[in-house]
Amino acid sequence: MDFNLTEEQEMLRKTARDFLTTNCPKSLVREMAKDEKGYPLQLWQKMGEMGWMGVIIPEEYGGAGASFFDLVVLLEEMGRACLPGPFFSTVVLGGLTILEAGSEEQKKETLPKLAEGKLLLTLALTEPSALYTAEGIQTKATQMGKDFLIQGIKLFVPDAHISDNLICAARTRETEIPEDGITLFLVDPKSPGISCTLLKTIAGDKKCEVIFDNVNAPGRNVLGNLHEGWPILDKVLEKAVVAQCAEMVGGARQVLEMTVKYAKQRMAFGHPIGSFQAIQHYCANMLVDVDGCSLLTYHAAWRLSEGLPAAQEVAMAKSLINERFKRIAASGIQIHGAIGFTEEHDLPLYFKRAKAWEMNLGDTSFHLDKIAKSIE
Amino acid sequence: MDFGFSQQEESFRKEVREFIQKEFPSELRWHFRVTFAPSIHGLDGEAWQLMRTMSRKLGAKGWLSLSWPKEYGGQNSLFLQNIVYEEVLYHNCPGINHIGVTFLAPTLIHFGSEEQKKAHLPGIARGEVYWCELLSEPDSGSDLASLRTRATEEGDYYVINGQKTWTSGAHLSDWGFVLARTDPDLTRHRGLSYFLVDMKTPGITVKPLLNMLGEYDFAEVFFDDVRVPKENLVGGKNRGWYVTMATLDFERAALMFYPSVRAYLEHLLEYVKQTHKPLDPVLRNRLAELFAECEMARWIHYRAIWMMEKGSIPTYEAAIDKLYNSELAQRAAELGMQVLGEYGGLLPGSRFACLNGWPSFYYLDTVSYSILAGTSEIDRNVIAVRGLGLPTQ
Numbered sequence: 001m002d003f004n005l006t007e008e009q010e011m012l013r014k015t016a017r018d019f020l021t022t023n024c025p026k027s028l029v030r031e032m033a034k035d036e037k038g039y040p041l042q043l044w045q046k047m048g049e050m051g052w053m054g055v056i057i058p059e060e061y062g063g064a065g066a067s068f069f070d071l072v073v074l075l076e077e078m079g080r081a082c083l084p085g086p087f088f089s090t091v092v093l094g095g096l097t098i099l100e101a102g103s104e105e106q107k108k109e110t111l112p113k114l115a116e117g118k119l120l121l122t123l124a125l126t127e128p129s130a131l132y133t134a135e136g137i138q139t140k141a142t143q144m145g146k147d148f149l150i151q152g153i154k155l156f157v158p159d160a161h162i163s164d165n166l167i168c169a170a171r172t173r174e175t176e177i178p179e180d181g182i183t184l185f186l187v188d189p190k191s192p193g194i195s196c197t198l199l200k201t202i203a204g205d206k207k208c209e210v211i212f213d214n215v216n217a218p219g220r221n222v223l224g225n226l227h228e229g230w231p232i233l234d235k236v237l238e239k240a241v242v243a244q245c246a247e248m249v250g251g252a253r254q255v256l257e258m259t260v261k262y263a264k265q266r267m268a269f270g271h272p273i274g275s276f277q278a279i280q281h282y283c284a285n286m287l288v289d290v291d292g293c294s295l296l297t298y299h300a301a302w303r304l305s306e307g308l309p310a311a312q313e314v315a316m317a318k319s320l321i322n323e324r325f326k327r328i329a330a331s332g333i334q335i336h337g338a339i340g341f342t343e344e345h346d347l348p349l350y351f352k353r354a355k356a357w358e359m360n361l362g363d364t365s366f367h368l369d370k371i372a373k374s375i376e
Numbered sequence: 377m378d379f380g381f382s383q384q385e386e387s388f389r390k391e392v393r394e395f396i397q398k399e400f401p402s403e404l405r406w407h408f409r410v411t412f413a414p415s416i417h418g419l420d421g422e423a424w425q426l427m428r429t430m431s432r433k434l435g436a437k438g439w440l441s442l443s444w445p446k447e448y449g450g451q452n453s454l455f456l457q458n459i460v461y462e463e464v465l466y467h468n469c470p471g472i473n474h475i476g477v478t479f480l481a482p483t484l485i486h487f488g489s490e491e492q493k494k495a496h497l498p499g500i501a502r503g504e505v506y507w508c509e510l511l512s513e514p515d516s517g518s519d520l521a522s523l524r525t526r527a528t529e530e531g532d533y534y535v536i537n538g539q540k541t542w543t544s545g546a547h548l549s550d551w552g553f554v555l556a557r558t559d560p561d562l563t564r565h566r567g568l569s570y571f572l573v574d575m576k577t578p579g580i581t582v583k584p585l586l587n588m589l590g591e592y593d594f595a596e597v598f599f600d601d602v603r604v605p606k607e608n609l610v611g612g613k614n615r616g617w618y619v620t621m622a623t624l625d626f627e628r629a630a631l632m633f634y635p636s637v638r639a640y641l642e643h644l645l646e647y648v649k650q651t652h653k654p655l656d657p658v659l660r661n662r663l664a665e666l667f668a669e670c671e672m673a674r675w676i677h678y679r680a681i682w683m684m685e686k687g688s689i690p691t692y693e694a695a696i697d698k699l700y701n702s703e704l705a706q707r708a709a710e711l712g713m714q715v716l717g718e719y720g721g722l723l724p725g726s727r728f729a730c731l732n733g734w735p736s737f738y739y740l741d742t743v744s745y746s747i748l749a750g751t752s753e754i755d756r757n758v759i760a761v762r763g764l765g766l767p768t769q
Contacts, residue, residue, distance in 0.1 A: 001378055001379065001380065001381070001455065001678060001682055002377055002378040002682070003377055003678075003679050003682050004377065005377065069377070256764075260764045260765070260766065263766060264765070264766065264767060271767075271769055272767050274760075274766040274767055275766065275767040275768060275769045276769075277753075277757065279766075280756065280757060280760030280761070280766050281753070281756045281757075281760065283759075283760050283764050283766060284699075284755075284756035284757075284759035284760045284763070284764070285756070287692075287696070287759055287760075287763055287764060288696050288699065288700055288759065291676065291679075291693075291696060292672040292673075292675075292676055292696075292700065293672075295672065295675035295676060295679065296668075296671065296672050296675065298377050298379070299379050299671075299675055302377055302378065302379045302380075303379070306380070313671070315668075316667070316668035316671050316672075317668075319664070319665060319668055320665070320668050320669065320672060364661075365661060368660075368661040368664040368665055368668075369661070369664070371664035371665075371667055371668055372660050372661065372663065372664040375645060375664070375667055376645070376649070
């Protein structure tokens with residue numbers, strides 16, 4: 001047993017923290033929340049030069065071939081910095097799916113570009129039902145000769161408006177088992193019949209409605225086997241959930257650090273407020289939450305990195321951090337007082353993300369239900 | 377990071393499980409309200425005898441001293457030791473006198489003289505000698521350094537006068553460790569010393585107190601000219617505060633409730649399944665959440681153990697461990713009562729009692745968890761000051 005990061009991971013963490021402190025100030029984060037594209041190209045290119053997009057891509061496809069745990073370390077720093085942009089959709093949702101399901105040709109076609117930061121990807125999964133289960137996929141793909149015609153609405157698709165390629169999950173056959181008959185397609189978002197609308201979200205994260213109106217998808221763009229897309233998504237989503245937890249851990253720890261620093265400086269009644277037991281106990285609760293959530297996240301990430309079954313551990317991590325990050329952010333604002341409620345302060349960035357990330361990839365009830373099913 | 381157990385640890389766990397299944401059949405689990413609670417001392421008669429028998433059996437296996445250095449008969453492995461605790465708690469198997477095994481023994485290994493170690497460690501390792509912890513006084517609880525029990529030097533002895541209280545198992549213990557004031561002129565915590573006291577010494581009077589479960593669990597202990605040989609002073613005169621702080625860190629890191637919480641939740645779930653009682657969806661979610669919280673508590677605990685294994689004393693990490701585990705047990709006990717409704721309120725032995733009345737006892741007993749061994753408030757103070765560097769006034 002070992003609760004330390006490796007030396008390389010410590011280095012990665014430090015490099016990422018330094019880089020993001022310099023290159024991703026909160027003024028930029030706020031600006032990007034209002035910006036339609038939602039990411040600064042220059043920063044994206046610099047991240048590409050650092051090799052971040054290729055961190056888990058195997059070396060033969062131009063990546064660094066690092067472990068999933070390394071990606072988790074990187075994502076924690078991104079969450080801490082509130083990094084805007086399509087890293088999560090491209091590398092986690094897109095990259096992992098291609099790695100899991102892509103043919104050799106598809107991998108060669110996409111992964112090297114992705115690793116360089118020259119290809120933006122996303123996963124068009126959820127629909128108006130907003131379900132992260134197989135039942136939620138009602139979009140249909142009908143086979144017409146070698147090609148398919150996709151018909152349906154995808155909702156809450158992250159960064160679809162800037163993506164070079166969409167991975168669309170659609171139903172290719174109806175059976176009694178919802179998990180059966182789902183197929184993944186690589187779709188060019190410029191194909192005729194696709195329309196994409198950017199939604200206004202609580203945290204300024206870019207989520208889109210993508211309408212597929214008889215969109216032609218060539219048969220060679222099927223990812224993995226026909227009808228067998230759900231098991232792939234299941235694997236990808238497990239990792240994506242942990243990746244989301246990692247961002248939340250990073251954000252939560254940063255809120256705690258900002259708050260403790262403030263509590264040491266802010267004077268009231270002739271003392272720093274951090275010397276009052278009421279404030280100390282808020283902060284102590286925050287540390288318990290942050291430490292506990294990070295341990296669960298690392299545990300799940302370690303299991304996935306080792307190739308061990310992790311469904312229950314993943315659901316445990318996400319269900320707990322969903323609620324705890326929110327209360328950490330709320331405590332942070334409470335301790336700061338009114339200044340924490342202003343647009344110019346950094347805390348609201350975390351408070352809003354806590355909510356957006358809670359809903360992303362399965363809310364608390366969704367993951368508690370998974371745990372309940374696994375123990376019943 | 378590595379969250380895995382070694383092959384040796386895995387097979388050891390299996391061995392412990394098999395031992396418990398053989399020596400402590402599962403039907404006995406319901407008859408003895410034992411280690412699900414840390415308050416083991418409410419036992420009497422047959423149950424207490426079983427406790428002592430199991431202690432000796434665990435001791436004979438060498439399983440009470442696994443964490444100790446090899447020179448004192450241990451295996452230098454906190455992980456193996458923790459596996460024993462986990463399994464014992466999970467199976468509600470009696471036999472661990474935590475005060476001797478997990479609070480005092482590591483303190484003696486750190487601060488005791490060679491003579492003290494030779495005199496006291498073997499009895500603890502064999503599961504024969506039971507210890508109690510004499511810290512709190514009627515007017516000194518969380519503010520321990522204000523304590524008033526005096527120890528005065530007289531020749532080769534210290535003479536102790538004063539009163540301790542809330543002493544778990546004092547009436548059942550062979551020995552105790554006492555924090556007493558040796559120099560009233562020094563400021564509060566500087567004038568204190570730590571003594572090992574034979575509970576049979578003349579002048580000690582123990583008056584057991586009934587707790588709210590109706591059990592004699594803790595006691596008042598009166599010291600009336602109690603003569604303690606000087607060789608029983610641990611860590612030097614007026615150094616008692618520092619020795620005690622180490623004991624309390626070991627104590628916080630040793631008190632874990634997640635294995636028994638997990639067992640409780642599993643029994644609860646099994647009961648719900650067997651009775652085909654429809655589980656309210658909100659309660660079902662709460663149950664799932666508590667399973668997740670057990671996992672969180674487990675890794676919080678293992679982090680503290682891992683730190684000790686590497687040679688550092690966990691401070692705020694131990695406080696988080698104790699705080700989280702104790703409040704988790706309270707949440708679980710509360711949920712159990714919610715799930716069972718009126719039936720949960722029935723005591724052991726009552727007609728219609730579920731799970732042998734365990735839920736009602738657990739509900740009452742867990743109230744003490746956030747008070748014993750340092751209140752949750754003290755834990756939060758420790759976390760804030762030592763973990764986050766927040767200022768004291």
